[in-house]
């Protein structure tokens with residue numbers, strides 16, 4: 001386990017968005033439908049992780065790329081929800097994502113925008129800002145990449161941040177994740193499906209998931225956390241596998257559960273707490289968020305009560321494949 005650092009927490013959102021959600025009775029082809037309610041939220045995984053840090057009362061810096069008047073709006077929204085936002089302005093407009101919540105039949109439609117083109121010069125400015133703010137702290141690299149940003153960007157950042165003794169947490173998919181893993185980040189958090197995609201084959205049993213998480217950990221990643229949705233999560237380090245179920249919550253919307261979990265894991269680890277405590281706080285944050293509607297995240301008091309309901313099992317590696 002690495003020693004805790006007093007360094008800052010930083011999140012990066014290369015492709016943030018305004019999330020617009022409409023409650024509608026029913027979508028009908030070629031007809032206008034009137035929304036019963038609409039709401040606007042700041043979106044993007046890094047922004048969500050930063051919102052979760054604020055809920056945990058942990059100060060964090062949040063770097064994001066914004067463009068145009070939609071970018072102005074985003075900046076206004078996050079000013080209320082984040083502690084230390086750092087917006088880097090580029091040409092073009094920040095994207096808008098739309099969610100339609102239809103009543104009958106109960107269905108959710110989602111459209112994700114592409115995002116503005118990011119020039120090499122602007123991206124260099126972002127990299128410089130990350131290195132400058134992170135010092136020897138912790139950086140969360142998560143979310144999709146906008147046009148113009150190479151898939152190696154997270155890998156490049158991990159390499160540069162390691163040179164200044166910072167720790168990187170990566171929650172990404174596809175080529176961005178593959179490239180990042182080759183640079184040995186501090187922590188990764190795929191869900192089970194993302195792990196299957198990464199390996200190119202199904203992992204039907206918990207033993208399969210644990211074995212693959214261990215194999216990844218041995219490739220030089222300090223912590224591999226695999227989240228299992230309603231079934232909880234596992235965390236692997238060099239010594240052991242830690243496993244826990246989710247506490248019982250009434251699920252309202254799982255949007256933001258994974259981002260909340262990352263904030264919980266990193267809050268504990270950055271304070272020097274061990275993997276069992278990190279997993280417990282990660283699961284509490286994820287489940288707390290799953291119990292809240294729409295894009296709302298867990299509450300601080302709620303976490304205190306959920307923590308007591310989470311039992312973490314430790315399975316030392318020396319005893320072999322002990323999970324079932």
Ligand SMILES: Nc1ncnc2c1ncn2[C@@H]1O[C@H](COP(=O)(O)OP(=O)(O)OP(=O)(O)O)[C@@H](O)[C@H]1O
Nearest residue numbers: 191227228229230232233256257258283286287290
């Ligand atoms: N249906 C649920 N019931 C209870 N807890 C949940 C549920 N879904 C998620 N969680 C909690 O949140 C954590 C992370 O969830 P999940 O595995 O779905 O992450 P994810 O797939 O990365 O999520 P996201 O869609 O936000 O990216 C879980 O380990 C669990 O603690």
Ligand SMILES: [Mg+2]
Nearest residue numbers: 171191258259
């Ligand atoms: Mg996720």
